Amino acid sequence: MAQVHLRDVVKKYGPLEVVHSINLDIADGEFVVLVGPSGCGKSTTLRMVAGLEGISGGQVKIGGRVVNDLPPRERNISMVFQNYALYPHMTVRENLGFSLKIAKQSQADIDKAVDEAAEILSLTPLMDRKPGALSGGQRQRVAMGRAIVRHPEVFLFDEPLSNLDAKLRTQMRVEIKKLHQKLKSTIIYVTHDQIEAMTLADRIVIMRDGHIEQVGTPLDVFENPVNTFVGTFIGSPPMNLLSGTVKGSSIEFEDGTLLPVPPGYEIADGQAVTFGVRADNIMPVGHALPRGEHMAEVEMAVDLTEPLGTETLLFATLAGTEVQAKMLNPRPVQSGERMTFQIMLDKCHLFDAETGATLRK
Amino acid sequence: MNRLKLPPWLVLLLPAIIILSAVVLIPLVLSLYSSFTSYRLTRPDSIFNWVGFFNYEKALTDVKFWAAFGRTVLLLTVALNLEMLFGLGLALMVSKVTQGQRLLRTMMMFPMMFSPILVGFQFKFIFNDNVGLVNNALQSLGITDQAIPWLVDGHLAMFSIIFAEIWTATSVFGILILAGLYAIPRDPLEAAKVDGCTAWQSFRYVTLPFLMPFIYIAMAIRSLDVARAYDIVQIMTNGGPARRTELLWTLIGRTGYVDARMGYANAMGYISIFLAIFFTIYFFKKLTQSRKELGMGA
Numbered sequence: 222m223a224q225v226h227l228r229d230v231v232k233k234y235g236p237l238e239v240v241h242s243i244n245l246d247i248a249d250g251e252f253v254v255l256v257g258p259s260g261c262g263k264s265t266t267l268r269m270v271a272g273l274e275g276i277s278g279g280q281v282k283i284g285g286r287v288v289n290d291l292p293p294r295e296r297n298i299s300m301v302f303q304n305y306a307l308y309p310h311m312t313v314r315e316n317l318g319f320s321l322k323i324a325k326q327s328q329a330d331i332d333k334a335v336d337e338a339a340e341i342l343s344l345t346p347l348m349d350r351k352p353g354a355l356s357g358g359q360r361q362r363v364a365m366g367r368a369i370v371r372h373p374e375v376f377l378f379d380e381p382l383s384n385l386d387a388k389l390r391t392q393m394r395v396e397i398k399k400l401h402q403k404l405k406s407t408i409i410y411v412t413h414d415q416i417e418a419m420t421l422a423d424r425i426v427i428m429r430d431g432h433i434e435q436v437g438t439p440l441d442v443f444e445n446p447v448n449t450f451v452g453t454f455i456g457s458p459p460m461n462l463l464s465g466t467v468k469g470s471s472i473e474f475e476d477g478t479l480l481p482v483p484p485g486y487e488i489a490d491g492q493a494v495t496f497g498v499r500a501d502n503i504m505p506v507g508h509a510l511p512r513g514e515h516m517a518e519v520e521m522a523v524d525l526t527e528p529l530g531t532e533t534l535l536f537a538t539l540a541g542t543e544v545q546a547k548m549l550n551p552r553p554v555q556s557g558e559r560m561t562f563q564i565m566l567d568k569c570h571l572f573d574a575e576t577g578a579t580l581r582k
Numbered sequence: 583m584n585r586l587k588l589p590p591w592l593v594l595l596l597p598a599i600i601i602l603s604a605v606v607l608i609p610l611v612l613s614l615y616s617s618f619t620s621y622r623l624t625r626p627d628s629i630f631n632w633v634g635f636f637n638y639e640k641a642l643t644d645v646k647f648w649a650a651f652g653r654t655v656l657l658l659t660v661a662l663n664l665e666m667l668f669g670l671g672l673a674l675m676v677s678k679v680t681q682g683q684r685l686l687r688t689m690m691m692f693p694m695m696f697s698p699i700l701v702g703f704q705f706k707f708i709f710n711d712n713v714g715l716v717n718n719a720l721q722s723l724g725i726t727d728q729a730i731p732w733l734v735d736g737h738l739a740m741f742s743i744i745f746a747e748i749w750t751a752t753s754v755f756g757i758l759i760l761a762g763l764y765a766i767p768r769d770p771l772e773a774a775k776v777d778g779c780t781a782w783q784s785f786r787y788v789t790l791p792f793l794m795p796f797i798y799i800a801m802a803i804r805s806l807d808v809a810r811a812y813d814i815v816q817i818m819t820n821g822g823p824a825r826r827t828e829l830l831w832t833l834i835g836r837t838g839y840v841d842a843r844m845g846y847a848n849a850m851g852y853i854s855i856f857l858a859i860f861f862t863i864y865f866f867k868k869l870t871q872s873r874k875e876l877g878m879g880a
Contacts, residue, residue, distance in 0.1 A: 273772050294778035306769030310791040310875040319787070320777035353877025367777070 223284030223374035223407055224249050225270065231278030232265050240278065241431045242264055252408045256418035259427035261563040263411045264379055270409060271300050271377050284374050299368035300377040303384060305360040307352040314348040317366050341403065358389045369404065378410040382417060394420055415455050419443070427451050449577040452497050452570060456459050458534065461544040463496045464574060472496055474540030480517050483569040486580055493574035500534065500545040502568040505560045508548040513567025524561050613848045623846035637849030646825065647850060650833040654857065655827065658808045661747045665804065666797060668748065669755020677763045687760065689745045690753045698750065702817025705746040708734050736826030739819050743827055746814050751807065755800045762796030794872035798865050805861035
């Protein structure tokens with residue numbers, strides 16, 4: 222097992238810089254998820270750690286050793302690819318044992334390691350099949366098995382679940398988490414799916430345009446987003462953002478609606494701000510679960526509803542902006558119906574209108 | 583009026599049936615029939631002289647025929663394997679080229695654009711013992727002062743023919759294998775890198791199995807080509823010297839058109855076809871097998 226350190230890591234393709242001086246320290250046994258929209262450089266970063274992409278600048282250390290110039294095979298890592306990347310001409314058993322065979326281990330050792338991995342991932346009945354005869358979920362398990370037989374110091378996962386259907390994805394998510402608890406190894410996991418990131422990670426690294434925006438535990442990045450990007454990217458539905466101006470202890474929105482400044486913010490009069498509130502914190506009166514002490518009430522007309530069973534998502538307009546609100550213990554709501562909503566101010570955020578950065582001190 | 587009513591499927595197939603019988607069926611039946619006669623081109627009425635299996639017995643007991651047969655198999659084996667190796671090497675190198683690859687691919691095809699007859703003439707000149715390029719170069723470089731009889735010595739003549747064959751056809755393998763290289767998914771190769779493979783091991787365990795179907799397709803196409811080799815040999819050595827480069831089809835051509843013994847030539851032709859069929863079936867079996875290994879097709 223090993224720590225991974227990224228020091229000022231840069232990736233350039235010709236004159237184009239796609240990863241800008243990234244710093245990240247990953248502890249031994251930690252499950253770190255790199256998440257971000259496509260093109261944010263998360264896969265490139267992972268591939269630099271794997272050794273599949275050259276490192277244009279900075280340093281990557283695995284287990285205290287600088288690996289910049291080492292080929293993948295000398296980095297003691299293993300990787301699970303998005304498209305499984307199984308060897309189609311080999312059986313499951315051969316796929317699992319391939320890396321050990323290349324490492325010239327004895328057949329007895331290979332069999333032992335392969336059987337053990339097969340046991341962990343319940344692949345035993347499939348050992349003599351070829352990848353072509355496996356379902357997507359089974360292939361993904363073989364790909365994971367291939368990664369674990371080698372007992373590497375670091376596991377790298379590159380969007381391993383994105384080719385699976387929703388149900389299987391949920392199932393495999395649990396399996397990956399169990400696997401991590403069993404193996405207690407360092408894992409770097411790349412995904413564009415914030416739910417995967419939230420559910421799997423010890424720590425989430427949110428990336429955008431080749432920069433790290435925020436690093437923190439899932440709850441931390443959810444509760445305390447450092448900017449509007451993180452606020453809208455993490456959490457579903459995305460955080461509602463409303464533009465306004467601070468007037469004394471209130472925020473005035475474009476149409477004149479006033480809301481109190483959330484507690485914990487001290488902001489100069491007249492500053493342009495973006496007010497952020499999640500759907501969970503704006504609920505119709507009588508269908509809410511109040512959180513925190515500070516409340517505000519607004520009246521809005523509901524445009525659209527999305528019943529989800531235990532709750533209903535309400536789409537309404539506040540100060541000219543569409544906001545999403547949640548209704549607990551839902552009752553049928555007519556389109557156009559006016560309702561009074563509670564806003565839990567303790568859970569609301571203020572960001573700088575220009576930079577999008579949080580204004581929390 | 584009672585018009586003949588043909589079933590619609592027959593009417594629709596009739597044009598195809600007529601064309602196929604004109605260009606395939608009738609010549610095929612006629613040549614098969616004539617192989618059981620003592621048909622000589624110079625005596626047309628001999629086509630009715632039924633001799634049964636005489637021509638076949640004669641061919642199967644003829645040393646010259648078996649020598650030509652063996653030589654053709656030898657040419658097939660050596661030329662095909664070398665072409666495959668060179669083509670593979672060529673394709674691997676071209677696939678690494680980042681700039682001007684399109685131009686290189688076009689240039690690779692040049693040898694295929696020449697008529698084999700012209701290639702034969704070209705190599706006949708190149709290997710000529712008096713004025714040929716090869717001897718000239720060897721002598722100028724001081725490697726030898728002899729005039730090496732490239733096309734006169736039996737072994738050297740066979741070598742020269744194989745050389746010409748390889749020159750014309752390596753690009754067939756090159757192009758097909760290159761297509762195979764483009765079709766290889768990137769992921770398994772990266773997985774192999776992470777799994778600890780060296781460049782050679784990646785090639786041996788991942789790239790090559792992916793390429794095998796393409797190699798066998800090229801083999802199947804080329805085995806048909808080489809099994810009917812005629813033109814290059816005819817021009818370069820005319821089967822000589824003293825029949826030492828005689829291949830099946832130069833022998834058959836000579837028997838049929840020079841000696842005018844068409845019945846006998848046809849009998850030999852039918853035996854030879856089996857050689858081509860054997861290689862084709864063999865390579866197609868290999869092709870199916872290698873595709874199955876990759877989990878492609880049934």
